[in-house]
Amino acid sequence: MSTVGIRQVAEHAGVSPGTVSNVLNRPEKVSASTRARVETAIRELGFVRHASASTLRAGHSKTIGLSVIDIGNPFFTDVTAGVEDVASERGYAVLLSNSAGSTSKEERNLLVLAEQRVRGVLITPSDEGPGPLDRLRDRGINVVLVDHPAHRPDQCSVAVNDIIGGQTALTHLLSGGASRLAYVTGPLTIRQCLDRRLGAERALRGRPLRVVEMPTMTPRAGQQAAEKIVSEGDLPDAVFCANDLLALGMLRGLMHAGIRVPDDIALVGYDDIDFAAASAVSLTSIRQPTYQLGRVAAELLLDECDNPGTHAHQQIMFQPELIVRESTR
Amino acid sequence: MSTVGIRQVAEHAGVSPGTVSNVLNRPEKVSASTRARVETAIRELGFVRHASASTLRAGHSKTIGLSVIDIGNPFFTDVTAGVEDVASERGYAVLLSNSAGSTSKEERNLLVLAEQRVRGVLITPSDEGPGPLDRLRDRGINVVLVDHPAHRPDQCSVAVNDIIGGQTALTHLLSGGASRLAYVTGPLTIRQCLDRRLGAERALRGRPLRVVEMPTMTPRAGQQAAEKIVSEGDLPDAVFCANDLLALGMLRGLMHAGIRVPDDIALVGYDDIDFAAASAVSLTSIRQPTYQLGRVAAELLLDECDNPGTHAHQQIMFQPELIVRESTR
DNA sequence: GAGGAGCTCTAAAACGTTTCAACGCAGATC
DNA sequence: GATCTGCGTTGAAACGTTTTAGAGCTCCTC
Structure with missing residues (x-):
């Protein structure tokens, strides 16, 4: 139970507590020799400044x-x-x-x-x-x-810029020849989800976008979204997910249904997390810095x-x- | 710049600072009526206790x-x-x-x-x-x-218990009919990696275990390990990875080489992270609580x-x- | 109605640091 | 030699809480 404070350091170094404080906070105000003396005292006594006292006084x-x-x-x-x-x-x-x-x-x-x-x-x-x-x-x-x-x-x-992000994703999918597009997203109350959709729609210039809104943004939700899309029939040929976690789940769901990625459905995620590059079919994604x-x-x-x-x-x-x-x- | 402390609260409630402190820390010591009065004062003034002062004094x-x-x-x-x-x-x-x-x-x-x-x-x-x-x-x-x-x-x-974990993994692989086994691991200086290997060897009772040691435990390292195993020829029929991140990379690497999981090689990971269930081929893993x-x-x-x-x-x-x-x- | 018991509450002293006015001292200036 | 300047250091007063001994009440008991 060491109770070594600035006082003990001061005593041990033969200076006043104020000087120790100066060494700690404004070393340039202290002459080189006393500074050295105080610093060895600090080391020898194993002094650790009391952050609470410091915060209290300094404000x-x-x-x-x-x-x-x-x-x-x-x-x-x-x-x-x-x-x-x-x-x-x-x-x-x-x-x-x-x-x-x-x-x-x-x-x-x-x-x-x-x-x-x-x-x-x-x-x-x-x-x-x-x-x-x-x-x-x-x-x-x-x-x-x-x-x-x-x-x-x-x-x-x-x-x-999430709008640009959504737009980029969709433009890429369109340039790959996709024509029946879906957006799988988390709650549209989340600004990011909303903006990415906005960007997607901007790239589409009025063409339809099938929106599948899930309550969470997890791999599990992505897989459920895949099952939903498959069961509803009328498959899209490209899916944009608001998040890589959703996209990874989607990928798994599609493969389970025997749908090939990218041959049958192209897939774009968002965030470019490490797992995106490491998944079975590596994931095209929108990277953020x-x-x-x-x-x-x-x-x-x-x-x-x-x-x-x-x-x-x-x-x-x-x-x-x-x-x-x-x-x- | 609000500087409302325990004093201001006390004044506003017509009590002493000590009483306010008691309301905060030992409410049972204060009569119901004064407690209520102090609590409304706290709310009305938007008082937030100064954790540093509290820590300093209380020790x-x-x-x-x-x-x-x-x-x-x-x-x-x-x-x-x-x-x-x-x-x-x-x-x-x-x-x-x-x-x-x-x-x-x-x-x-x-x-x-x-x-x-x-x-x-x-x-x-x-x-x-x-x-x-x-x-x-x-x-x-x-x-x-x-x-x-x-x-x-x-x-x-x-x-x-990582020894039991390694043992369980290998026992499972052996009971599935595997006979040529490999262990893909991070640095064996890490206790966890070492213990899991120990457990694996215990299950093998002297039969050989091919150990592939990678410098990190990431999906990337796992994929490199897969490439190494494939290029060296003499494929194992079961691989145990010290970590799900390694296993996910391994899975991807094997699929890339046209090797089917689990038909050609069975695969077990460790940790049972969420992504383990969500990968293209869902991953058998050792779950820890x-x-x-x-x-x-x-x-x-x-x-x-x-x-x-x-x-x-x-x-x-x-x-x-x-x-x-x-x-x- | 004096004395005590039991509750509430108060006053004041800490806790360990930072800060700031003031002090001593050496060297420079007149 | 007196005065000034500037640097390095000191001493003491904060900072906002918690804590403790004890003061003031009310209610009992005899």
Whole structure:
């Protein structure tokens, strides 16, 4: 039970506690010799700064929060990696919380972040309700939206153009000769699903698009969608899925029904997760700059935290990219 | 910039700060009427407790740390879910940190956890070096090992019997009539890989096992392993992979080479991740009680935190379970 | 009606750090 | 030699809670 604090370090090094604090926080203010003395004292005593005391006195912590919808989705895992890299480069710690799609869990998590007095929050909002976010901002906690364009100019956001993504997918399918098209999606209340559909329809210029809406975006749901499409007859010759998880399930469902991909039905997914390249028939997909999304979001947030004066809010929109593989060849 | 603290709440409710603190921490000590008055004051003022001040004064936080090797692996995602559920049931917050296989990153993360004065740490240790863990324990931070049996009696741990797992997999393959067997694995320095091999050899009782060791445990590595096996000729008739990610890559590689699964080669994976059931040929796999692993680990840790007097250290070992699917039918 | 028991509630002292005004000292300037 | 400047360091006052001893009440008991 070591209770070695800044005082003990100070005593051991023959200086005052204030000087130790300076070594810790503004080393340039301390002469080289005393700094060295303090640093060896720190090492010898195994001193570990008490983050709570520091936060309490300083009024702010070296911590940011990251709230994602589903940590099990490889898409978010990659975003998280980007965020963590930037944060650790700049000396911040990341508090990761997972709302698992539940709004109430999201609110509970945001409360924890507020209690911890995090410096800022990165969040992929699960719905449009801006209430909890505004409450954070009122407390002086900076907020950057991830994978969601901001609806107000005084707010940073980082997103990927889902309309272009949907359009690209459909254009690719059409150029492959497809004519009877289907869109398999999660709930159309989700902005991403909606935008991708919008893009798809734009590419179709009025031609019909069969929409199959599933309640979740999992491989299981994708397989069920396949069974539905097969049982209803009148097969499409190309399917666009809102998500690679759906697409993988769809692929499996189609193969089970003896339908060949891409010969009978061409298939395009979305996100380009690792498993997309590794599936039995590798999956054509729309790649998003996932890791980069996390990096840039974190950079915007930390800029806002460290330079509150000069920070200019930005809404950044990345472009998605088509990755062609076997499922549309 | 709201700066409403316990003082403001107290004033607004006409009581002393101490009473507000009691409402927050020991509500039963406060009369129903004042409690109600304080609670409405809290609500009206939008008071959010300052976790740092609380931790500083109380000497300990309501937070535990969870350090995993690879948050991108569905196995760890499930463990995390179990941990988070237990923690939030008991009013604890979880600090999730990802070492991404790097020992230095793991040490940095543990330092952050120590600075935050977390009450305890759940960790899937990346190697045997007990140094950093002992340092935590010296600081009074409880440690529970996850997916790793403890090597000392004064330490809790939760693991799954990997020897039985390997044995089960091979027994299943042998009972299906296989005779030329291969084991595709990650680095054999990893305890899990080693134990699974041990189990496999135990089932073989001296018959030969072809071991293909890959540097990583990803779908890509699995596919390369398939290519290697095919190019070397003398095909096995059954392959056991140390991991579903390897198995999925193996499956794809075999199909590409025109080898049918399970007709030409039977295939067994490990972990039973969601994608195992969803792949083109669904994957026979060894299921581990992943979510349960996380739950039990968290329960042990919180018991140790909340009842330091009566807590009895336990080393818990779960048994894995064979899930038969198409890849061995 | 004095004394005690049992409840509520209060006042004030911590917890370990950061911050800031002030201080001492060396060298430069007149 | 007196005054100024600038650097490096110190001391003490915060930060917002929790905690503990005990103050003030009300109700009982004798």
